[in-house]
Structures are given as structure tokens and as C-alpha cells.
Amino acid sequence: xxxxxxxxxxxxxxxxxxxxxxxxxxxxxxxxxxxxxxxxxxxxxxxxxxxxxxxxxxxxxxxxxxxxxxxxxxxxxxxxxxxxxxxxxxxxxxxxxxxxxxxxxxxxxxxxxxxxxxxxxxxxxxxxxxxxxxxxxxxxxxxxxxx
Amino acid sequence: xxxxxxxxxxxxxxxxxxxxxxxxxxxxxxxxxxxxxxxxxxxxxxxxxxxxxxxxxxxxxxxxxxxxxxxxxxxxxxxxxxxxxxxxxxxxxxxxxxxxxxxxxxxxxxxxxxxxxxxxxxxxxxxxxxxxxxxxxxxxxxxxxxxxxxxxxxxxxxxxxxxxxxxxxxxxxxxxxxxxxxxxxxxxxxxxxxxxxxxxxxxxxxxxxxxxxxxxxxxxxxxxxxxxxxxxxxxxxxxxxxxxxxxxxxxxxxxxxxxxxxxxxxxxxxxxxxxxxxxxxxxxxxxxxxxxxxxxxxxxxxxxxxxxxxxxxxxxxxxxxxxxxxxxxxxxxxxxxxxxxxxxxxxxxxxxxxxxxxxxxxxxxxxxxxxxxxxxxxxxxxxxxxxxxxxxxxxxxxxxxxxxxxxxxxxxxxxxxxxxxxxxxxxxxxxxxxxxxxxxxxxxxxxxxxxxxxxxxxxxxxxx
Numbered sequence: 001x002x003x004x005x006x007x008x009x010x011x012x013x014x015x016x017x018x019x020x021x022x023x024x025x026x027x028x029x030x031x032x033x034x035x036x037x038x039x040x041x042x043x044x045x046x047x048x049x050x051x052x053x054x055x056x057x058x059x060x061x062x063x064x065x066x067x068x069x070x071x072x073x074x075x076x077x078x079x080x081x082x083x084x085x086x087x088x089x090x091x092x093x094x095x096x097x098x099x100x101x102x103x104x105x106x107x108x109x110x111x112x113x114x115x116x117x118x119x120x121x122x123x124x125x126x127x128x129x130x131x132x133x134x135x136x137x138x139x140x141x142x143x144x145x146x147x
Numbered sequence: 148x149x150x151x152x153x154x155x156x157x158x159x160x161x162x163x164x165x166x167x168x169x170x171x172x173x174x175x176x177x178x179x180x181x182x183x184x185x186x187x188x189x190x191x192x193x194x195x196x197x198x199x200x201x202x203x204x205x206x207x208x209x210x211x212x213x214x215x216x217x218x219x220x221x222x223x224x225x226x227x228x229x230x231x232x233x234x235x236x237x238x239x240x241x242x243x244x245x246x247x248x249x250x251x252x253x254x255x256x257x258x259x260x261x262x263x264x265x266x267x268x269x270x271x272x273x274x275x276x277x278x279x280x281x282x283x284x285x286x287x288x289x290x291x292x293x294x295x296x297x298x299x300x301x302x303x304x305x306x307x308x309x310x311x312x313x314x315x316x317x318x319x320x321x322x323x324x325x326x327x328x329x330x331x332x333x334x335x336x337x338x339x340x341x342x343x344x345x346x347x348x349x350x351x352x353x354x355x356x357x358x359x360x361x362x363x364x365x366x367x368x369x370x371x372x373x374x375x376x377x378x379x380x381x382x383x384x385x386x387x388x389x390x391x392x393x394x395x396x397x398x399x400x401x402x403x404x405x406x407x408x409x410x411x412x413x414x415x416x417x418x419x420x421x422x423x424x425x426x427x428x429x430x431x432x433x434x435x436x437x438x439x440x441x442x443x444x445x446x447x448x449x450x451x452x453x454x455x456x457x458x459x460x461x462x463x464x465x466x467x468x469x470x471x472x473x474x475x476x477x478x479x480x481x482x483x484x485x486x487x488x489x490x491x492x493x494x495x496x497x498x499x500x501x502x503x504x505x506x507x508x509x510x511x512x513x514x515x516x517x518x519x520x521x522x523x524x525x526x527x528x529x530x531x532x533x534x535x536x537x538x539x540x541x542x543x544x545x546x547x548x549x550x551x552x553x554x555x556x557x558x559x560x561x562x563x564x565x566x567x568x569x570x571x572x573x574x575x576x577x578x579x580x581x582x583x584x585x586x587x588x589x590x591x592x593x594x595x596x597x598x599x600x601x602x603x604x605x606x607x608x609x610x611x
Binding site for chain 2: 057059062065077078079080081082084
């Protein structure tokens with residue numbers, strides 16, 4: 001740790017993809033926050049937004065749409081790519097972040113805050129919960145993908 | 148000399164390397180029943196000189212018929228400048244260039260084209276064109292299914308008054324996509340689509356409603372009512388229009404209370420010769436909020452790092468080379484050359500020229516209708532206003548009548564019976580701005596003679 005450059009490198013690396021401890025994750029780089037009362041908030045991770053680059057458009061699911069886990073439910077588009085977002089849990093869309101329509105960059109700037117995408121009302125969490133990753137498992141996944 | 152780089156030495160070396168005795172061997176796995184064998188019906192090659200003479204000879208037998216057929220392709224005046232400029236080396240390509248941004252001139256032209264088409268249609272955005280009007284409609288149907296999230300039925304209402312070839316192409320292209328295309332009958336006295344015939348679908352899950360203007364019969368539809376009906380029933384609206392007619396008619400972007408969602412059609416009337424059916428080009432426009440569901444290429448204006456205006460292919464994340472199997476369409480090119488001609492055509496005529504051309508077509512068709520309807524036995528089939536086509540009922544079968552007219556150098560119109568058995572002896576006629584008073588007179592006189600001759604033959608009662 002004597003080498004200041006290495007220190008900066010480590011600092012940079014750990015900050016490159018923030019993985020908050022209070023969230024759950026998927027292997028497809030979505031995060032899930034339990035808002036209570038069966039409502040879960042969903043977005044894409046810091047790592048995912050960094051991989052995609054500057055987002056120019058977000059196609060969000062309509063409220064009241066019902067998704068099975070693993071179904072395509074949204075699209076995030078950057079200048080040169082478009083990626084599907086897969087629904088991490090089965091449930092009904094009860095809210096979507098309409099601010100992203102005019103400000104897709106919120107996902108780049110604040111993926112876990114202002115960049116949230118939609119909220120699901122989940123009836124049977126037990127069915128899908130086992131598929132979700134905890135922060136450590138997700139960090140390991142990112143570490144392997146990043147290399 | 149054939150332009151093939153391989154000689155026998157190279158071919159033999161390759162065959163030896165793969166261990167095959169001859170080339171025929173490589174095709175053994177194709178069953179004999181599927182192979183064409185000797186092409187006995189293909190004549191031996193001819194020299195350029197011989198082929199030129201042959202073609203001139205054949206062209207002479209075509210004659211110079213007077214054309215009164217419309218039915219989707221229209222003979223219009225094309226200023227000489229249009230194709231003189233379009234065939235310049237800088238433009239003379241059928242495609243958007245591969246390194247698009249290196250060809251700023253081509254992109255600027257496409258951008259101007261898009262701007263002109265959106266001005267004509269009153270829509271927010273246009274793509275850089277599609278193959279033709281019929282395939283543009285098929286793309287519009289698929290686009291509507293993608294865009295209408297509220298609808299799960301994939302059911303689209305298509306008036307029977309829409310061009311029969313468009314309906315067939317739409318069926319062919321969308322056949323394996325699970326669309327439910329429902330035909331809506333037309334009113335037998337007006338030739339248009341009545342709200343009453345849609346009533347059975349009110350309140351149901353309808354993905355989209357197609358609205359032709361003018362329709363295949365030349366008849367003007369109640370586009371405002373139809374658009375409002377679709378809105379009230381949460382269906383998207385797809386206008387299929389003649390772009391020339393739009394210089395006189397209400398643009399689809401303003402139909403009803405909201406305007407339509409998608410607008411498409413064939414661009415042939417804008418400077419493209421009839422050419423035995425093609426190539427033509429299709430146009431497709433949409434509301435801004437549907438732009439990401441549009442098929443085809445879109446050119447955008449931007450500025451370079453010095454702040455100068457530049458043009459670029461934009462919103463490419465919809466397209467095949469990026470979205471792969473989830474692309475909005477497998478169309479990844481446009482009808483570049485046809486669009487070049489159309490853009491020069493529109494620029495040459497301008498607003499006023501287009502309006503005058505459309506008005507002259509309308510007036511000529513009305514004159515023709517008046518003249519032909521003065522022949523005993525000929526009547527208008529539909530009582531609604533038309534743009535530049537009219538359906539007439541003849542007192543005799545249309546097919547032999549058209550044959551007689553052709554014998555006099557007149558292409559008399561389109562026999563509707565082949566597509567609409569219910570329209571017996573009905574002829575669809577069109578007189579564009581190219582038809583003179585003398586042309587109309589000649590058609591009138593010739594048809595009058597034919598009908599009189601036929602009439603006396605059928606009225607003849609042998610006296611026993």
C-alpha cells in the first residue's frame with residue numbers, strides 16, 4: 001500500500017460499481033428493494049449502467065401489467081445498444097418512474113435512487129426469492145464478469 | 148469474357164484439396180427431383196447489338212396507349228430535371244450508404260425527404276422510406292401491435308375499401324406473426340367505411356384501425372369520424388394515403404381530435420414512373436412517441452464539434468445490426484434512388500405545384516365522369532366525393548369492353564369484379580393531369596361506339 005497509485009486504483013475499483021448492502025440482486029444486473037407490504041422496487045445496478053454507457057431512452061412497463069419472473073419487462077437504450085430488463089420477481093406493476101421518460105440519465109447518475117425503474121406488487125415472494133443474490137454474491141459475480 | 152476470377156487450374160487445385168472428383172459431386176446431396184437439369188427454354192446468348200434491336204422491336208408493339216387506369220399506380224408528369232439529377236453519380240445508388248456519415252449529401256437529401264413527407268402528412272417523424280406502399284402497410288400493422296401495450300388481441304380492422312393488393316401483402320407478411328386481420332365491409336351506396344360497420348367491435352380489444360384516404364375506389368372516407376372512433380375504443384390509427392392527394396386533403400396528422408398514430412402509403416405518384424409495377428417506394432410516418440417502434444432507417448440532423456450542421460443515421464438501437472432478432476423490423480435499408488427522385492420532384496413542384504397537379508387530376512376525373520355518364524347505361528356506382536378515381540357501372544361486361552378499348556389504344560380502367568365479385572360490371576377509372584380534353588373526348592367517343600354496337604347486338608330480337 002506504499003504505492004499511492006495502487007491506492008488510487010483500489011479506491012477507483014471499489015467505487016466503480018457500488019453495491020449497496022440493503023438490496024438484493026439478480027445475475028442480469030437488476031437490484032430489488034423491499035418496500036414492505038409486498039411492494040418491491042426494481043432498477044438496474046451501477047455496474048449495469050456503467051457497462052451500457054449514457055442512456056438515451058427507457059421503455060417502462062405500464063402500470064397493471066402482470067409479469068412472470070424472467071419475462072422481459074423493460075428496455076434500456078444507450079446510443080449504440082438496447083438491452084432488455086428481465087422481471088426479477090413475479091407480480092403486478094403498481095408504479096413506474098415516469099421521470100425517466102425525459103431524464104433517462106437518472107439511471108447513470110443515481111441508479112439506486114432517482115434511477116429506480118418500477119415497483120411490483122408480489123403475491124408469492126417465496127417462489128422467486130431463492131433466485132435472488134445477496135450483495136456479496138452479486139459482488140463476486142461482478143468481479144468475475146469484470147475480468 | 149466472363150468476370151469470374153477462377154480458371155480451370157485453380158478449380159482443379161481446389162477440388163483436389165477437398166478430395167472431390169468434379170464440381171457436380173458437390174451437389175449430389177440435392178435430390179434429383181429438385182434440380183432443374185438443362186435449361187432448355189433459355190435461348191443462347193445474344194450480343195448487345197442484337198438485344199438492342201430485339202428490345203426496340205418489342206417496344207414498338209407496346210404502342211402509346213392512353214392510360215385511364217389508376218388503381219394504385221398513377222401516370223403523372225415528371226419534370227425532366229427530376230431524373231436528370233437523380234441519376235447523377237453522387238446519388239445513383241439504390242441504398243443508404245454503408246458508411247452513412249461519410250456521405251453527407253445523401254443523408255441531407257434523406258433528411259429533406261423526411262421533412263417534406265412529414266410536412267405533407269402532418270406527422271411528427273418519417274423514416275427514410277420502405278419498399279412500397281403495401282409492405283409499408285404491413286410494417287405499420289406490426290408497428291401498431293408493438294406500440295399498443297394496452298391491447299392484447301393483435302386484432303386489426305382493415306376496411307374492404309383498402310387496395311386489395313395491399314390487403315394481400317399485409318396478410319402474406321404478417322401471416323406467421325399471429326395477427327388477426329378483420330375485414331370491414333364498405334357501404335354499397337357510398338363506397339366508404341361507415342361507423343355502423345364498426346359498431347360490432349365497439350368496446351372490444353382492438354389493436355388498430357386502418358383508414359385509407361382516398362380508398363381503392365377513389366372515394367373519400369370520413370377520416371375524422373373513423374379516427375375518433377378508434378381513439379374512443381383505444382385502438383391505434385393507421386392512415387394509408389396517396390401523398391399527392393394530401394396537398395389538397397386534410398393531413399392525417401390532424402384527423403379527428405388527435406390525428407392518426409401512423410401514416411403510410413406508396414410514394415409512386417411523386418415522380419416515379421409506372422415502370423410495369425416498380426420499383427416504387429413506401430413511406431411511413433408516426434407520432435413522436437412511437438418513433439422507437441418505427442421500422443427502417445431514420446436520418447437526423449445534428450452538429451459536428453465545430454458547431455456546423457451535419458446529418459447522421461439516428462435511433463439505430465431499433466435496428467437489426469444492434470437489436471438483432473428483437474429489431475423493430477428486418478428492413479435495414481431504404482429505396483434510396485426512388486426517394487432521391489421523389490425529393491427532387493417535390494422540391495421542383497413545391498407546395499403550389501403539388502396542389503395544382505392534384506387539383507387538375509380531380510377536375511379531369513370529374514370531367515371524365517360527367518362525359519362517360521352521359522352515355523346511356525353508364526352510371527356512378529358510389530355517390531360519395533372522390534379524389535381522382537371514380538367507379539362506373541357499365542351496361543356490359545367490363546373485361547371484353549376493356550379489350551375493345553385497348554384495341555383502340557385506350558387503357559380504359561381497372562375491372563373491379565376480379566377483386567370485388569359484388570361489383571359486377573364496375574370499372575375503376577382515373578384521369579390524371581396528363582389527360583387532355585381531346586383524350587377525354589376520345590375515350591368518350593370510343594366507349595360510346597363500343598356500347599352502342601354491343602347494345603344493338605344484345606337488343607336484336609330475331610323475328611320469327
